[in-house]
Amino acid sequence: MNIEILTGKTTEHLVPLEGTKFLIHKQMLYDFLRLQKDAAADGFDLKIISAFRDFERQLKIWNSKASGERQLLDDQERPLPFDGLSSTEIVFAISRWSAIPGSSRHHWGTDIDIYDGNTQTMESVQLVPSETIGNGPSAKLHEWLDAKIENKGAYGFYRPYATDRGGVAPERWHLSYYSLSRRFMENYTFSLFKKNIEENDILLKNVLLEHAHELYQRFFLNIDLP
Ligand SMILES: [Zn+2]
Structure with a gap:
């Protein structure tokens, strides 16, 4: 499989989602539109807040956190004191919330972040767990999705970060489109993971390389499956 596609360095596999600025994998478009249409029929406005993200954008996110410019959070979403952390602690803290540039599932165009446009605006969405459960604004949409996913009626979509496995935070x-993202994952080997870090200017690169194997296992491979 094309390494550029795996690491967010090309958009050749993507199509624009009409009426939005988002790009998604062309083979996912049909099923996504079906999911969105059925959600609409049940009263939900299933909207995307993030779809394909390229390498450069992920690099900016990573570097702003690795340099202390952007706030780091602990597992309870509380601010962490940047100056009190070792570089290894910084790498593991960032990895709970943000992928290493070149290893984000958002590079593939098969993974999307969603919300209910009937109850939230794009500007108000924070992407925090409380929005999706209990009385959260997008909770009802997620309950609807829970039922669809359990009954295999989510058109090939599932949640790779549904539970806390000690890797990426829930x-x-x-959502991920399994038939495609499964293949991307299979092709994303440890040697590619390491090569991607070696060949790019990512902050804290030496720490990433030192812990490459653990980071790959814990934050890349360690996901929920359908
Ligand atoms: Zn996401």
């Missing part, structure tokens, strides 16, 4: 809003 993200109910993150």
Whole structure:
């Protein structure tokens, strides 16, 4: 499989989602539109807040956190004191919330973050767990999705970060199109993971390389499956 596609360096596999600025995998478009249409029939406005994200954008996110410019959070979403952390602690803290540039599932165009446009605006969405459960504004949409996913009626979509496995923090809003993302994952080997870090200017690169194997296992491979 094309390494550029796996690492967010090309858009050749994507199509624009009409009426939005988002790009998604062309082979996912049909099923996504079906999911969105059925959600609409049940009273939900299933909207995307993030779809394809390229390498450069992920690099900016990573570097702003690795440099202390952007706030780091602990597992309870509380601010962490940047200056009190070792570089290894910084790498593991960022990895709970943000992927290493070149290894984000959002590079593939098969993964999207969603919300209910009937109850939230794009500007108000924070992508925090409380929005998707209990009385959260997008909770009803997610309950609807829960039922669809359990009955295999979510048109090939599932949640890779449904539960806390000690890797990426739970993200109910993150959906993945399994038939495609499965293949991307299979092709994303440890040697590619390491090569991607070696060949790019990513902050804290030496720490990433030192812990490459653990990071790959814990934050890349360690996901929920349908
Ligand atoms: Zn996401």
